[in-house]
Amino acid sequence: MSFLIDCPLCGPRETGEYRYGGELQTRPLPDSPVSTWSAYLYERTNVAGIERAWWFHRAGCRRWFQVERDTRTNEVIRVGWTLPALTTGAGADG
Amino acid sequence: MIGPLRRWRVMRPQQRKSSYDVVIVGGGVHGLAIAYELARRGVRDVAVLEKQYIGAGGSGRNTAIIRSNYRTPEGVAFYDESVRIYEGLAVELGFNVLFSQHGHLTLAHTDAAVAGLRVRAEVNQLQGVDSVVIDRDEIRKIAPALDLSDHPRYPIHAALFHPPGGIIRHDAVVWGYARRAQEMGVHIHQGVEVTAIDLADGRIAGVQTTDGPIRAGTVVNATAGWASTIAAMAGVRLPIVTHPLQALVTEPLKPFLDPVLVSATLHVYVSQTDRGELVIGAEIDPYASYSHRSTLAFMETSAAHVLELLPSVAGVRVLRQWAGICDMTPDFSPIIGPVPDVPGFILDVGWGTYGFKAGPVAGRRVAELIATGTTPPVLAPFSIERFATGSLIGEKAAAAVSH
Ligand SMILES: Cc1cc2nc3c(=O)[nH]c(=O)nc-3n(C[C@H](O)[C@H](O)[C@H](O)COP(=O)(O)OP(=O)(O)OC[C@H]3O[C@@H](n4cnc5c(N)ncnc54)[C@H](O)[C@@H]3O)c2cc1C
Numbered sequence: 500m501s502f503l504i505d506c507p508l509c510g511p512r513e514t515g516e517y518r519y520g521g522e523l524q525t526r527p528l529p530d531s532p533v534s535t536w537s538a539y540l541y542e543r544t545n546v547a548g549i550e551r552a553w554w555f556h557r558a559g560c561r562r563w564f565q566v567e568r569d570t571r572t573n574e575v576i577r578v579g580w581t582l583p584a585l586t587t588g589a590g591a592d593g
Numbered sequence: 594m595i596g597p598l599r600r601w602r603v604m605r606p607q608q609r610k611s612s613y614d615v616v617i618v619g620g621g622v623h624g625l626a627i628a629y630e631l632a633r634r635g636v637r638d639v640a641v642l643e644k645q646y647i648g649a650g651g652s653g654r655n656t657a658i659i660r661s662n663y664r665t666p667e668g669v670a671f672y673d674e675s676v677r678i679y680e681g682l683a684v685e686l687g688f689n690v691l692f693s694q695h696g697h698l699t700l701a702h703t704d705a706a707v708a709g710l711r712v713r714a715e716v717n718q719l720q721g722v723d724s725v726v727i728d729r730d731e732i733r734k735i736a737p738a739l740d741l742s743d744h745p746r747y748p749i750h751a752a753l754f755h756p757p758g759g760i761i762r763h764d765a766v767v768w769g770y771a772r773r774a775q776e777m778g779v780h781i782h783q784g785v786e787v788t789a790i791d792l793a794d795g796r797i798a799g800v801q802t803t804d805g806p807i808r809a810g811t812v813v814n815a816t817a818g819w820a821s822t823i824a825a826m827a828g829v830r831l832p833i834v835t836h837p838l839q840a841l842v843t844e845p846l847k848p849f850l851d852p853v854l855v856s857a858t859l860h861v862y863v864s865q866t867d868r869g870e871l872v873i874g875a876e877i878d879p880y881a882s883y884s885h886r887s888t889l890a891f892m893e894t895s896a897a898h899v900l901e902l903l904p905s906v907a908g909v910r911v912l913r914q915w916a917g918i919c920d921m922t923p924d925f926s927p928i929i930g931p932v933p934d935v936p937g938f939i940l941d942v943g944w945g946t947y948g949f950k951a952g953p954v955a956g957r958r959v960a961e962l963i964a965t966g967t968t969p970p971v972l973a974p975f976s977i978e979r980f981a982t983g984s985l986i987g988e989k990a991a992a993a994v995s996h
């Protein structure tokens with residue numbers, strides 16, 4: 500595929516081995532209003548820039564982990580089991 | 594063709610004004626069609642701002658498939674109106690858009706897929722759209738090059754045949770709209786990037802650009818793959834994720850393939866242009882990205898899948914491949930209309946992998962919305978409020994692979 504991702508367990512593998520799981524979000528509290536839940540379900544920052552997202556190593560260790568990547572270039576900046584969500588963008592804190 | 598093109602090239606750049614009634618961000622088929630339709634309605638104080646050149650986005654990168662055999666009644670009504678406008682567009686714009694209605698075949702390789710096609714045929718026929726499920730013998734007459742034997746891994750059982758479907762010259766559509774809009778007084782500014790949106794008392798007041806500020810009471814977001822970035826400037830979050838979509842084209846061959854072929858099972862589609870090239874496409878790359886780089890994986894897998902359909906094209910060379918970016922929504926349907934929280938901000942986005950065919954109808958109806966202030970019924974199902982109320986429009990079955 501077009502770029503490599505460094506799995507925290509398996510090391511660098513091509514993108515095709517992974518499943519993209521979407522940008523990091525914070526789940527609302529259970530008694531949040533419906534509008535909060537529908538925003539959580541559908542609205543995305545979809546940044547043209549540095550994104551933190553979930554990825555799943557489906558053809559390797561089958562673990563979920565997080566990747567910080569520039570979505571304009573697909574440059575992978577860092578990976579980890581968990582990364583702090585970016586605080587820019589209205590939705591970063593749900 | 595040469596005549597109009599030469600006139601287009603010598604068109605003088607227009608002097609940018611400090612204020613317009615309507616500013617349209619994005620010089621693709623949608624932005625330009627809205628501008629043209631506004632001018633036709635007498636709203637002529639309009640500027641289209643395009644950060645690169647017109648057609649630089651999806652409108653110059655798509656595989657130009659036009660059809661209306663969608664799955665939902667809302668979708669079918671909408672795309673059908675667009676096909677009808679396309680049928681008369683060359684005459685209307687005075688520009689040959691090379692629309693070839695050679696038909697469109699959606700192939701079914703499983704019983705479940707055949708059932709899905711029957712549902713689509715019913716929905717289509719109820720709306721008066723020419724669309725019918727046909728068996729192998731009929732498929733063979735329409736597309737004799739297809740491997741219709743029992744040997745392939747996924748034998749073809751049936752197909753949805755949609756005679757009015759076909760392909761068009763996408764650049765010509767963009768140029769035709771731009772030229773007519775400009776002739777009618779619309780300003781088109783290429784190389785001008787919108788960098789911020791100005792709000793006053795919560796409503797739209799204008800935009801900041803790389804060429805200075807522009808005042809406007811109405812700003813239209815027609816930036817497709819970049820839609821989230823423009824919406825964020827107005828404090829609006831959209832239910833959109835941007836994904837790359839790739840295509841490739843082969844060297845020209847003698848005409849042998851009339852209809853567009855689509856196989857959801859094989860994740861591939863192919864058509865032959867009037868120049869003889871095969872245009873081949875697939876599904877979106879499965880991760881969010883604004884990158885326009887194409888990949889070897891796409892070329893390998895889509896070439897292999899085309900060979901399962903058309904074994905005779907083995908050995909044909911690939912001329913070039915490319916990528917564009919697509920604004921994917923959760924229900925494979927667009928988001929059109931005003932943003933209730935930000936008066937003056939109009940969306941025409943969420944065009945995903947299927948928005949080129951919708952340019953004419955979106956242009957006409959969004960212009961009507963802006964000029965009259967009321968939402969035309971054909972647009973109503975596509976409002977952004979549908980996500981809050983849970984009234985999504987499930988077009989995935991008809992739009993995930995066949996764009
Ligand atoms: C490979 C591929 C195949 C496709 N195949 C088909 C198909 O067969 N049939 C079909 O119907 N659809 C298809 N599509 C989808 C179709 O191309 C798009 O939905 C459609 O072109 C969107 O048109 P648009 O005018 O909304 O946006 P675009 O044509 O993408 O135009 C948006 C413009 O906005 C500009 N812009 C972005 N940000 C700014 C800014 N800040 N300031 C100013 N300007 C800005 C961009 O430069 C761009 O030119 C395909 C897409 C791709 C990539």
Ligand SMILES: [Zn+2]
Binds near residue numbers: 506507
């Ligand atoms: Zn791993």
